[in-house]
Amino acid sequence: MMLHEALAIGIPPGKETKRLLDNGFVRWSDLYSRRQAEVLVDGLRAVAALDCATTIKDRLVFSLLGAAEMPAFLSRWDRFNLKPFEGMANHRYTQTTLAVECNLLSPVGRGTIPRRLEAATRALQWFIDSRQRPPKVETTVPGRRGRKKTDWDVLVTTGSSVKQALQAGSVSVVVTDPPYFDDVQYGELARLFHVWLTIYDPSITVDESAEAVPNNTRGVSSADYEATIAACLAESRRTLKANGRLILTFHNKKVAAWRALAGAIARAELKVTALAAVLAENQGDHCKRSVNAMLHDLVIECAPVTASRLARPSLEFRPKSCAEKNLAAMGLALADCVAACEAINIGIAYRAHLKRLGVRKRLIE
Structure with missing residues (x-):
């Protein structure tokens, strides 16, 4: 049975x-x-x-x-x-x-x-225990603007980041971790949990159509990915204060992924202000042992575009390994293409920065 x-x-x-x-x-x-x-x-x-x-x-x-x-x-x-x-x-x-x-x-x-x-x-x-009083936690439905900051300690909301429950110009720092292009099919992996969730609540339905991940089976292209990420970043820019910062992390071995990210950042009217590389993956993991896996993430700091001149971003780390230098080169190329609104040329800019850094081996194709 x-x-x-x-x-x-x-x-x-x-x-x-x-x-x-x-x-x-x-x-x-x-x-x-x-x-x-x-x-x-x-x-x-x-x-x-x-x-x-x-x-x-x-x-x-x-x-x-x-x-x-x-x-x-x-x-x-x-x-x-x-x-x-x-x-x-x-x-x-x-x-x-x-x-x-x-x-x-x-x-x-x-x-x-x-x-x-x-x-x-x-x-x-x-x-x-970490607070002098129990925190006041509020929830809101997707898309509804949040209450004034004094009304809650923690605001929890669900839904798409295309429409966020925060007031305009109210945020000092946005920390976000967008999908790394098509590396992880979050919706398909979550299907297993959704099946079990319907046992608890049969009324629950799941719509994967708006997921910001390229997927040939569902007909989601790199252009769709760029458009969705751009909409999410533009909404985050709306919530930022004039001197606020948006920080995101990214890595990928496909130039197409970086091109889409550059296009999204430019369309959101953001500029790249600083870059850093961090070791983000465990090289001892099963799928990363004895293979040429990318183990670092590029941390990208962005700010709203203003009328002031766009200066070259600061490189907040000294790249030493080949992998770090490749990320540094791609980060600088990303900043150049975002500033010029020419994401299509990111591959050319990446190779030029690799040459300046004295690196012959390309890890991103």
């Missing part, structure tokens, strides 16, 4: 879900052992039946949904770290020849429900 009709839904085709289909998984239920599925289904139903505030139930469900990332037939055993990894570790649906079943009810181990609940409790207690 099927545990729940939601789990019987066929896995839809896609750029990322193709990995599952190619390995013989047909339905979402195929990824889990029966006992894992029973624990999750019974847990979600039990939380839904609780007589308590919806916010409390939602937080409990969040922990259960997190445990759903440990499917028995996708979780990979890592012989270097001696522990299982999630079915979507490294932002991919795992393909493994040595799967390991996580006991979701165990008080010890990676990713179990008791440990997730304990971590949530500790985080909440730390948040309360």
Whole structure:
């Protein structure tokens, strides 16, 4: 007997879900052992039946949904770290020849429900203890402007960044992490969680059409990506104070990705003011061992464009390795093309800056 009709839904085709289909998984239920599925289904139903505030139930469900990332037939055993990894570790649906079943009810181990609940409790207690009074948390529906700053300590909202719940000219710093072009198919990876979420609340529907990630299956192009990122950055510029700063991180091995980002920043009427490179990835990760992976992120500081002359951005680090010099060259090329509103020439500018830095090996093509 099927545990729940939601789990019987066929896995839809896609750029990322193709990995599952190619390995013989047909339905979402195929990824889990029966006992894992029973624990999750019974847990979600039990939380839904609780007589308590919806916010409390939602937080409990969040922990259960997190445990759903440990499917028995996708979780990979890592012989270097001696522990299982999630079915979507490294932002991919795992393909493994040595799967390991996580006991979701165990008080010890990676990713179990008791440990997730304990971590949530500790985080909440730390948040309360770190303040002289309990913080006032407000929520707002997507697109509605927020209240005055004195009305809340923390404002939580959901929805698209194309329309943000903040007043114009009210923000000193915006820190954002836009999708790294088509590197991660967030919507497809989230489908697994959405299936479990409908067991808790069958009325929930998900629309991936506005996701800012190029995807051939869904017909989303690099031009669509640029337009969406530009709209989000322009809205963030609206919220910035005159002397405010927007900081974002990015890395990619495709010139097309940097060209789209340059176009988005220019269309949002922002300028690049400073650059830095940070080591962002663990070279010991499974998918990055013994391969030519990009391990650094470029941190890009932007400011609203003014009538003043656009000076060349400061390079807030001294590039030493070949990877750092490649990022530095691309960052300087990005700034040049944003200032000139000529994103199409970013590849030429990148190669010119590489030559100035004395680097022959191009890591971005």
